[in-house]
Amino acid sequence: MKRLIIRIPLFMMAAGLLVTGCKKSEIDKAYYNPNGSATASIPTLYSGLLFNERVLPKYWGLYTFEVPMMGTYAQTNGQNLTNKVYEQSVNYTKDRWDYFYTTTIARYREIEKYYNGLTSDADKAGFQLFLETARIFVYDQTAQMVDLWGDIPFSTAGQLNTTGNIVLASYDKGEDVYNTILTDLKRISDYLASVKPDPYYQGQLTSSDYMNKGSLTKWRKYCNSLMLRLAMRISYKDEAKAKGIVQTILGNVNQYPLIDTYQENITITPSTTGSNLTAINDIQEGFKASSYAPGKMVDEIMVPANDPRLPILFTPNKDSVYHGVPFDWNSTRVADSVRENYFSMWDSTTFTQNNVFPGIVETAAEVQFLKAEAYERWGGGNAKAAYDEGVKQSILFYWMVNKNSRQKGDFRYGEEKFDEPKDVDIAAFLANPLIAYGTNNLEKIATQKWIDFGVIQAHQAWAEYRRTKLPKLTYPVDGSSVTAPAPPNRLLYPGTEASLNSTNYAAVKSRDNITAKVFWDVK
Incomplete structure (x- = not known):
């Protein structure tokens, strides 16, 4: 069987991306090589789409x-608080930008191109399953790009792949991107609720889909949960629109089911350390940044x-x-404390040596916290119950990740094991006055969601902090930096946009600074 090259060419694509200073050999590597790859098909391209190194816990x-x-x-x-702590590493943010356009x-x-080229009505109807579920995943990644940068090329991006033209x-x-996504997610959700796939195409989907294993129920739950996330994200900008979408979802659980338990979390999870999806070495090296x-x-x-x-x-x-690093300590004090082994580190079994750590897409904990916020602000449900369930699902999920590392990850670092918390232990934790629902509820919801996102989903934590300004975080001024004495509100566009897509970049140039805000950031 020939190997499928899944890094499809996109240099000089719709966003005008071309890495400056590249050697010709480096550029050539980005192009599809017909002599070194098999003929692509919708199922193989679909599998390639899901292999996303910004979802999987990969080193870079x-x-x-x-x-x-x-x-x-x-x-x-x-x-x-080291020197220039808030300044962006522009080469690395460019990598994040490039990956979306040249890969996702x-x-x-x-x-889309292969689907539009189908001539059989049966194939059109059957492979629509692939197209619509792929859109959910792409919309998720696209919304994250908006969350990071604000305005982005999207509707006309990727024309090289679609038409062959640059x-x-x-x-x-x-805001327009979000509106398009929210409208189309509703359409896709309704399609998935009614479609009765031919067994042949359902089997093809099951074989190609290593995220949800072809389960249309899981895809529906992912679709609706993503719709809930994005509706809540715009809820301080356009409360009426957000409230309408959220209440439609929460008021029709049969039509719009959500991720309910940690076993239903949308993840890309390697079954063993032998899987191509494994995080072996990657996650260990990735955490060497800190x-x-x-x-x-x-x-x-x-x-x-x-x-x-x-x-x-x-x-x-x-x-x-347990002690974490205080954000306002200077580098000398932190270095001294590191030498004294004063600080805690991310657990090796759960994180840094976990060869089967999953790529996290969306979780039941996040969904429950979103529900709790919606009920707290607008009524219509039991906010406390949703909050309590969110905390519980977060606890159970991370304990499962730890357990899987010990059982499936061939983990050999350290022998200490802890007793998994029982329902009575979780109930006692939820009754602790510091955690218990009843006062400062929106802050408690946001805080527990922030803990649940942690470092692996820090991009979601940053988005939610900017949206809600909760939990209450203190950011000391970095006097060593003229350009970024405080954290940014958004990322700066790559320099290649100004040099290679200059006409279109001119329309956003005035907003290309760290103080400009993403449209939903209004608090």
Whole structure:
């Protein structure tokens, strides 16, 4: 069987992306090589789309972006007030931008092209399953791009793959992108609720879909849960629109089912260390950017409440207690404390040595916290019950990740094991006055969601912090930086946009600064 090359060419694609200073040999590698790859098909392209290195816990994404940068902006990782701590690593943010256009959008446009070229009505109807579910995944990634940058090229992006023509794509307003996504997710959800797939095409989907194993129920839950996330994200910008979408979903659970339990979490999970999806070595190397616990999360919230996630999220220090890195300590004080083994680190079994750590897409915990916020703000349901369930699902999920590491990951570092919390233990935790629902409810919801996102989903934590301004985080001024004395509100566009897509970039140039806000950031 020939190997499928899934990195589809997209240099000089719609967004005008072309890495400056590249050798010709490096550019050539990005192009589809007909002599070295098999003829593509919708199922193989679909599998390639799901193999996303910004979802899977791969080294480069963790080391250059998620752990040090997003973890700093969201304070979900143990960083300190070093020189220029808030300044963006523009080469690494460019990598994040490039990956979306040269990989995610490129692969999706190839699927569209092959689908549009089908001549059989049966194939059109059957492979629509692939097209619609692929759109859910792409919309998820696209919304994340808006969350990071604001306005982005989208509607006309990827024309090289679609038509063979190089078209420099214009920028879509972030709000327009969100509106398009929310409208189409509703359509896709209704389609998946009614479709009765032919067994042949259902079998093809099952064979190609290593995320949801072809389960239309899981795809429906992912679709609706993503719709819920994005509706809540715009809820302070356009409350009426958000409220209408959310109440439609929450008021029709049969038509719009959601991710309910941690067993239903949408993840890309390797079954063994032999899987191509395994995080072996990648996650270990990715955490070398920084593997220390965040100070506020650990010292001010989790330790005082005796959080049952503590022993599997972090390792105790030399004195068998938990301490994170205070964000306002300078580098000298932090370095001295590191030498004294004062700080806790992200747990090796659960995280840094976990060869079967899943790529997390969306979880039951997040969904429950979104429901709790909606009920708290607008009524219509039991906010406390949703909040309590969100905390429980977060606890159970991370304990499962830890357990899978010990059982499936061929884990050989350390022998200490902890007793998994029982329902009575979780109930006692939820009754702790520091955690219990009843006062400061929106802050408690946001705080528990922030803990649940942690460092692996720091990009979501940063988005939710900017949206809600909760939990209440303190960001010391970095006097060493003229350009970024405080955290940014958005990422800067890559320099290649100004040089290679200059006409379209001119439309967004005035907003290409760190103080401009993403459209939903209005609090």
